[in-house]
Amino acid sequence: MNQQDHNLQERLVARRRALHQIPEPGFKETKTQQFILDVIKACPQDHLQMKTWKTGVLVKIKGSQPTKTIGYRADIDGLPVVEETSLPFSSTHDGMMHACGHDFHMTIGMALVEHFAVNQPKQNIVFVFQPAEEGPGGAKPLLASEEFQTWKPEEMYALHIAPELPVGTVATKPGILFANTSELFIDFLGKGGHAAYPHATEDMVVAASHYVTQLQSIVARNISPLDSAVVTIGKIEAGTKQNIIAEKARIEGTIRTLSIESMNEIKSRIEGMARGIEESFQCQLSIDYGANYCQVFNDADLTEAFVQSAENSQHVTFEDCDKAMTGEDFGYFLEEIPGVMFWLGVNSEHGLHSNKLNPDEKALSVAVNYLTEFLASK
Numbered sequence: 001m002n003q004q005d006h007n008l009q010e011r012l013v014a015r016r017r018a019l020h021q022i023p024e025p026g027f028k029e030t031k032t033q034q035f036i037l038d039v040i041k042a043c044p045q046d047h048l049q050m051k052t053w054k055t056g057v058l059v060k061i062k063g064s065q066p067t068k069t070i071g072y073r074a075d076i077d078g079l080p081v082v083e084e085t086s087l088p089f090s091s092t093h094d095g096m097m098h099a100c101g102h103d104f105h106m107t108i109g110m111a112l113v114e115h116f117a118v119n120q121p122k123q124n125i126v127f128v129f130q131p132a133e134e135g136p137g138g139a140k141p142l143l144a145s146e147e148f149q150t151w152k153p154e155e156m157y158a159l160h161i162a163p164e165l166p167v168g169t170v171a172t173k174p175g176i177l178f179a180n181t182s183e184l185f186i187d188f189l190g191k192g193g194h195a196a197y198p199h200a201t202e203d204m205v206v207a208a209s210h211y212v213t214q215l216q217s218i219v220a221r222n223i224s225p226l227d228s229a230v231v232t233i234g235k236i237e238a239g240t241k242q243n244i245i246a247e248k249a250r251i252e253g254t255i256r257t258l259s260i261e262s263m264n265e266i267k268s269r270i271e272g273m274a275r276g277i278e279e280s281f282q283c284q285l286s287i288d289y290g291a292n293y294c295q296v297f298n299d300a301d302l303t304e305a306f307v308q309s310a311e312n313s314q315h316v317t318f319e320d321c322d323k324a325m326t327g328e329d330f331g332y333f334l335e336e337i338p339g340v341m342f343w344l345g346v347n348s349e350h351g352l353h354s355n356k357l358n359p360d361e362k363a364l365s366v367a368v369n370y371l372t373e374f375l376a377s378k
């Protein structure tokens with residue numbers, strides 16, 4: 001690593017660690033927004049404009065001879081995860097963690113702004129620091145906002161860290177990269193009572209347990225084995241004490257599919273099974289699908305150009321990848337604007353959403369060096 005890269009890496013690490021300590025939930029990213037604004041305000045302002053949208057930040061760098069506007073998006077929210085990395089720069093926000101790498105995404109995005117604020121690119125570049133990717137979804141309303149529409153790019157890019165890939169690699173594919181998603185929240189209501197009088201109650205621990213077990217058959221028996229889908233229940237809550245039969249239960253999960261037809265089929269089975277549980281356990285279930293994200297679909301031509309640029313770059317190695325059942329509201333940008341989402345290798349033993357996720361910080365300067373080259377070449 002030469003001295004210039006060393007200085008860049010030190011700056012990126014310091015900034016990423018500062019951000020790692022202040023993860024905030026979607027649409028509550030006030031400290032994070034201020035952090036980003038402070039960095040942008042410290043840049044030379046000659047060809048830079050900035051505005052806020054809710055807790056997000058939009059920055060436009062005016063190109064020297066623009067024929068188009070390129071968009072680059074970084075998401076900024078954290079997750080409700082209790083960090084267990086034991087790192088000296090662990091989260092200082094109780095119960096919140098940057099467990100999906102958005103601290104990396106923002107750090108890279110800000111460094112790109114700093115670079116292009118000094119080295120004016122040929123094309124206009126709009127940087128979007130977007131709130132609430134983990135939920136309830138910031139991309140869709142941001143995309144529709146006047147703030148974004150007045151600066152709307154002609155093509156758009158975003159990365160996501162990939163713990164399973166080595167540092168120095170980027171990976172993507174044309175077409176569908178990430179799945180359609182729908183959140184899932186189900187409340188159970190029955191009649192609680194004394195543990196010793198089960199016959200006089202409707203036990204919501206038993207009802208919810210049966211229901212969660214039944215849900216497991218949907219992907220196995222209602223979706224074609226040649227298709228892919230996921231129904232995951234990540235949270236279950238019920239009861240108050242070991243000798244009280246619970247009158248309420250709540251389960252929370254997510255549905256992932258590669259087609260809208262499969263999404264509709266799964267929802268229909270979830271509803272059918274809920275009616276069965278109501279009948280079997282004499283209770284009421286209410287279903288809320290929360291936020292939906294559309295698939296992430298990469299433009300074929302832009303992906304080909306991206307792959308070529310990665311293959312020709314000294315900063316990264318390109319790897320092919322398959323689609324993943326992760327979700328990303330960047331998909332909404334790609335519904336309106338052709339573009340590419342790609343993985344950035346960060347080599348962590350623990351994966352996305354893990355309380356022990358520890359991405360390798362060497363990936364920060366790799367990404368900044370590669371993306372400055374890529375965006376400047378547009």
Ligand SMILES: CC(=O)N[C@@H](CCC[C@H](N)C(=O)O)C(=O)O
Nearest residue numbers: 134135181182183254326327328
């Ligand atoms: C990359 C990633 O991990 N994204 C999240 C997106 C969450 C979507 C939504 N809140 C849901 O849970 O369905 C993911 O969990 O894939």
